[in-house]
Amino acid sequence: MSTAKNLNLINCHSCHLLCRAHESGSIAGWVCPRCGARLHFRKPKSVARTWALVIAAAIFYVPANVLSITTIVSFGSTQSDTILSGVLYFIKTGMWPIAIIIFIASIVVPLAKILILSFLMITIQRGSVRRRKDRTRLYRITEAIGRWSMLDIFVVTILVALVHLGSLATVKAGPAAAFFAAVVVITMFAAASFDPRLIWDAKESPDGK
Amino acid sequence: MIQATRLIACHECDLIHRLPLIASGKSARCSRCGALLIRRRKNSLERTLALALAGLVLFFLANAFPFLSFKLETQIQQTTLITGIRELYHQDLHAVAVLVMLTTIVVPLVQLTGMIYILLPLRLNRKVPRLMETFRLMQTLKPWSMTEVFMLGILVSIVKLAKMAQIIPGVALYSFMALIFTLAAATATLDPQTVWEQWNPDR
Numbered sequence A: 001m002s003t004a005k006n007l008n009l010i011n012c013h014s015c016h017l018l019c020r021a022h023e024s025g026s027i028a029g030w031v032c033p034r035c036g037a038r039l040h041f042r043k044p045k046s047v048a049r050t051w052a053l054v055i056a057a058a059i060f061y062v063p064a065n066v067l068s069i070t071t072i073v074s075f076g077s078t079q080s081d082t083i084l085s086g087v088l089y090f091i092k093t094g095m096w097p098i099a100i101i102i103f104i105a106s107i108v109v110p111l112a113k114i115l116i117l118s119f120l121m122i123t124i125q126r127g128s129v130r131r132r133k134d135r136t137r138l139y140r141i142t143e144a145i146g147r148w149s150m151l152d153i154f155v156v157t158i159l160v161a162l163v164h165l166g167s168l169a170t171v172k173a174g175p176a177a178a179f180f181a182a183v184v185v186i187t188m189f190a191a192a193s194f195d196p197r198l199i200w201d202a203k204e205s206p207d208g209k
Numbered sequence B: 001m002i003q004a005t006r007l008i009a010c011h012e013c014d015l016i017h018r019l020p021l022i023a024s025g026k027s028a029r030c031s032r033c034g035a036l037l038i039r040r041r042k043n044s045l046e047r048t049l050a051l052a053l054a055g056l057v058l059f060f061l062a063n064a065f066p067f068l069s070f071k072l073e074t075q076i077q078q079t080t081l082i083t084g085i086r087e088l089y090h091q092d093l094h095a096v097a098v099l100v101m102l103t104t105i106v107v108p109l110v111q112l113t114g115m116i117y118i119l120l121p122l123r124l125n126r127k128v129p130r131l132m133e134t135f136r137l138m139q140t141l142k143p144w145s146m147t148e149v150f151m152l153g154i155l156v157s158i159v160k161l162a163k164m165a166q167i168i169p170g171v172a173l174y175s176f177m178a179l180i181f182t183l184a185a186a187t188a189t190l191d192p193q194t195v196w197e198q199w200n201p202d203r
Helices: A046-066 A083-092 A096-125 A132-162 A175-193 A197-201 B044-064 B083-090 B094-123 B131-144 B147-161 B171-189 B192-196
Strands: A009-011 A018-020 A070-074 A077-081 A169-173 B007-009 B016-018 B027-029 B036-039 B068-072 B075-079 B166-169
Touching (some): A009 B007, A018 B007, A070 A132, A077 A083, A083 A096, A096 A132, A096 A175, A096 A197, A132 A169, A132 A175, A132 A197, A132 B068, A132 B083, A132 B094, A175 B094, A175 B131, B044 B094, B044 B171, B044 B192, B083 B094, B094 B192, B147 B171
Antiparallel strands (some): A070 A077, B007 B016, B027 B036, B068 B075, B068 B166
């Protein structure tokens, strides 16, 4: 089982062209001859960058859930909603499928991304060799589901556009929208800065596992 | 730098594989971690080009015509795709407005025009500048094209407002729904390896 790195080959991150590095000397500043991307054996400072982004996302996750995401002014009365109270409203009015969709997209997915990436980084830093295929699969899931968290931001955008009838009914976006958008963007960058090959770089001990 | 053409490394676990010959319609996965290495599509370039051209027409329809209208008693609020973005911007959520604009309008347009810019010259055997760099940009931006998430957002909004007022769908809404399918199909039929292999180091 040989990897590109062991053979002194670099797999371009963006176009997957295999490039041969020189026997000696650094590859700093090298670019892929085909697509022009910078070449690295592994994504640079992957663990540190991903940790920084994951921690930032975890911090923003709090105001995103505590503050109001929409404020509805209707016939003079004002009602502010957080993400969770929006979900509870749908449960109360019996719209279970919508409640489940929003709950998963807005609350479960961002939290799952933060937890999964933290778990992957901890196991990498401990040099774990257990269940590497499953961990790679976890990463693949994290990468795929992240964009669906934008759902609530889009709902706010549409509500704000449609319900704009002065004192009769108006929806205003709350401060949580900005924090929540930040969580989505930061977790997407975190998933992109994580290098799944680090999972496979850990050396297996001589006695097997 | 020497290129090792007959080999391929898994982008998820770095394991080296000998590049197998893959018939169109078949795919190859990494033997160690199971990542998708290569998927050959039938007539990949032609199909993607056709879908991208159709998508571009739908994109203009979706942006030019009324999207949804909101009717409460006698008042009607008509919106286009850009209305919500402008409204967020006026409410001082500048970054959110820019993000929504990028993910629902700018990046999908870049994807569509990028596909045409790359595939049309390849099909006609013409050379265009910065072809590989353009394709790299498109691949990087791919996760930021969120038309299908936006569609789910529309459905949720309609359900949410249905009790409050009457929602009238416009021409642009149907165009946008069609755009989601053409864009998703164009992205799925485009097999990146086939585009990358058009690169000729000795040109």
